[in-house]
Amino acid sequence: GENVEQHPSTLSVQEGDSAVIKCTYSDSASNYFPWYKQELGKGPQLIIDIRSNVGEKKDQRIAVTLNKTAKHFSLHITETQPEDSAVYFCAASIETSYDKVIFGPGTSLSVIP
Amino acid sequence: NAGVMQNPRHLVRRRGQEARLRCSPMKGHSHVYWYRQLPEEGLKFMVYLQKENIIDESGMPKERFSAEFPKEGPSILRIQQVVRGDSAAYFCASSPPSRGGTGELFFGEGSRLTVL
Numbered sequence: 001g002e003n004v005e006q007h008p009s010t011l012s013v014q015e016g017d018s019a020v021i022k023c024t025y026s027d028s029a030s031n032y033f034p035w036y037k038q039e040l041g042k043g044p045q046l047i048i049d050i051r052s053n054v055g056e057k058k059d060q061r062i063a064v065t066l067n068k069t070a071k072h073f074s075l076h077i078t079e080t081q082p083e084d085s086a087v088y089f090c091a092a093s094i095e096t097s098y099d100k101v102i103f104g105p106g107t108s109l110s111v112i113p
Numbered sequence: 114n115a116g117v118m119q120n121p122r123h124l125v126r127r128r129g130q131e132a133r134l135r136c137s138p139m140k141g142h143s144h145v146y147w148y149r150q151l152p153e154e155g156l157k158f159m160v161y162l163q164k165e166n167i168i169d170e171s172g173m174p175k176e177r178f179s180a181e182f183p184k185e186g187p188s189i190l191r192i193q194q195v196v197r198g199d200s201a202a203y204f205c206a207s208s209p210p211s212r213g214g215t216g217e218l219f220f221g222e223g224s225r226l227t228v229l
Contacts, residue, residue: 001171006155032216034217034218036220041222042222042223043117043204043206043220043221043222043223044156044204044218044220045220046217046218049217089155089156100158100161100169101146101158101218102158103148103155103156103157103158104155105154105155106154106155106156
């Protein structure tokens with residue numbers, strides 16, 4: 001089955017700097033890659049996603065890139081703010097008749113004011 | 114439009130007791146997923162259900178765990194004879210009916226089980 005790895009496990013950045021989180025996946029059939037943000041005591045919430053037919057997607061300060069050949073995808077957050085502090089999960093899904101989304105282990109991001 | 118509702122938010126059980134966790138999906142959603150999150154770990158897929166059907170339970174432990182999503186009422190994750198290792202946050206997510214699979218999962222705020 002699908003296996004998703006994620007690095008780093010913890011990341012501290014100064015406010016205003018950029019943060020990059022990298023993930024790899026194992027199943028070449030995966031074609032949907034969402035990123036979720038989990039704040040303390042809350043459930044994960046989708047922040048951005050990318051499908052395999054594009055290599056990059058951007059939404060304001062957040063961008064994701066996908067390299068299908070290498071089975072890598074990354075999340076980039078620019079101009080970080082204290083409210084970006086949270087745990088971020090990458091995930092991969094194979095397009096079948098249902099969503100079975102496999103998550104990476106998570107990255108705890110701390111933005112230092 | 115209410116989101117995914119989980120209850121109880123916190124549950125304490127002694128070893129050997131039963132835990133029942135409930136999940137009401139978002140309105141219009143007929144797909145429910147349960148994930149387990151151990152402390153300092155990621156989200157592990159447990160089971161995927163549609164109304165009255167278990168579609169994929171490949172992440173469920175073989176014993177003591179069961180899940181259902183009846184025609185009426187919430188989805189229930191049931192853990193019998195709980196052990197300390199069952200202590201975790203259990204998240205439910207829902208999604209609308211979709212052909213082809215991919216799309217956003219909407220998560221509840223989780224049920225945190227503590228086994229004494």
